[in-house]
Amino acid sequence: MLEGIIIKGIGGFYYVKVENKVYECRARGLFRKNKTIPLTGDRVLIRVNEEDNTGYVEQILDRITExxxxxxxxxxxxxxxxxxxxxxxxxxxxxxxxxxxxxxxxxxxxxxxxxxxxxxxxxxxxxxxxxxxxxxxxxxxxxxxxxxxxxxxxxxxxxxxxxxxxxxxxxxxxxxxxxxxxxxxxxxxxxxxxxxxxxxxxxxxxxxxxxxxxxTPGFSTLDIDFLNEKELQYYFIEIFDKSNSCRFSGCSHHKEPGCAVKEAVDNGEISKLRYENYLSMLQEIKDIRRY
The missing domain is CATH 3.40.50.300 (P-loop containing nucleotide triphosphate hydrolases)
Structure with missing residues (x-):
């Protein structure tokens, strides 16, 4: 078998580049059975028919990110x-x-x-x-x-x-x-x-x-339903850095007293726009969890 990288997938066909050649491949039925879909960027092992440069994706190697x-x-x-x-x-x-x-x-x-x-x-x-x-x-x-x-x-x-x-x-x-x-x-x-x-x-x-x-295609929205309320602050660098100075360890930086993040917003250390986007997402997550 040959090792290559999937450079695109269209209509159930996967185009795998191996050195200087590209092979048009189908995925084995085993992937459908396991509900695994090959992705662009996957390192894969393929079985090739050299007569027509087609093949089958036999194995998806471990993914670093997805x-x-x-x-x-x-x-x-x-x-x-x-x-x-x-x-x-x-x-x-x-x-x-x-x-x-x-x-x-x-x-x-x-x-x-x-x-x-x-x-x-x-x-x-x-x-x-x-x-x-x-x-x-x-x-x-x-x-x-x-x-x-x-x-x-x-x-x-x-x-x-x-x-x-x-x-x-x-x-x-x-x-x-x-x-x-x-x-x-x-x-x-x-x-x-x-x-x-x-x-x-x-x-x-x-x-x-x-x-x-x-x-990639352009986007107009991105779901954040994979997060909970406590996790959100981890992905706002400056909010998370300042959170260590809050009075309460579980501070959500919304209505709690002694919040170092709100103080930083008031004195201009943290952008008000960024903070408002944080609060908007916090409310969105609460609404998702409510239902």
Whole structure:
């Protein structure tokens, strides 16, 4: 058997790259019986028919990580892409992406794309909020080529998922990183100011510089029903760091007295926007648990 990596799956077929060849494979019925679905990014063992370059996936090797949305495995890091403008940045959605990536124990980088459109300083404000919270941030522009080399360095020898809403320029950014990709790019809908979906399936793309990236469909929402109320604070870096100074060990940082997090919000140490997003998610989790 040969060992390879699934680079995409479409309609029950899995395309497995082994060195310089790609084999079109079906999955063994055993996987369906065990309710196991091969994922893009899986390292697999395949049995090959050399006459027509087809084969069967015989075994899925142990996964390092597994994401639900997008469905992909063995990712090392997530680059979460948002636009400075067009579309308008949605920090509530950004915080959900950050939460999901942190929950999966991925290294997280925030990419603020289309930085050349930041004429009113809002993108700089966002940069300061998340830089102060402890996140790594890269400013990029495909027009001016700002930050492209920095992104390339981050991608080298990693498996990276690009996530973020539609229209923020993920595909254009990847095309600038490697010009022969020629990924389809979408315009912004003038009616809704949102991006039009261009990526139709999850695909692993090999980079000439070394490493892989996952180009994924855009998202508008992410479920957090896997969390409980106490766990939520772990995924807000600055809130969790400050929680050690709260009067009560079980503080949820909402209505409790002597809360160091609320004090930090009041004195500007923690972003009010981030804190409000935390409270919104806290209420969402409570509502889910109630039902």
């Amino acid at each position: 994401l639900k949305r997008p469905p992909v495995s063995n990712v090392n890091q997530a680059i979460i892409v948002f636009a400075a403008q067009k579309p308008e940045p949605n920090l509530w959605l950004l915080d959900r992406f950050l939460l999901l990536a942190s929950y999966q124990e991925l290294d997280v980088i925030i990419c603020i794309n289309k930085y050349d459109l930041d004429t009113d300083g809002k993108a700089d404000e966002i940069y300061n909020i998340y830089h102060n919270a402890g996140y790594k941030i890269v400013k990029t522009s495909c027009e001016t080529k700002q930050g492209i080399d920095e992104i390339k360095d981050l991608l080298k020898d990693k498996i990276t998922v690009f996530a973020g809403p539609s229209g923020v320029g993920k595909s254009t950014l990847l095309n600038n990183i490697q010009s022969n990709l020629k990924l389809q790019t979408g315009d912004i809908s003038h009616k809704t100011s949102r991006g039009k979906h261009t990526t139709r399936h999850v695909e692993l793309i090999e980079l000439d510089l070394g490493g892989w990236v996952v180009d």
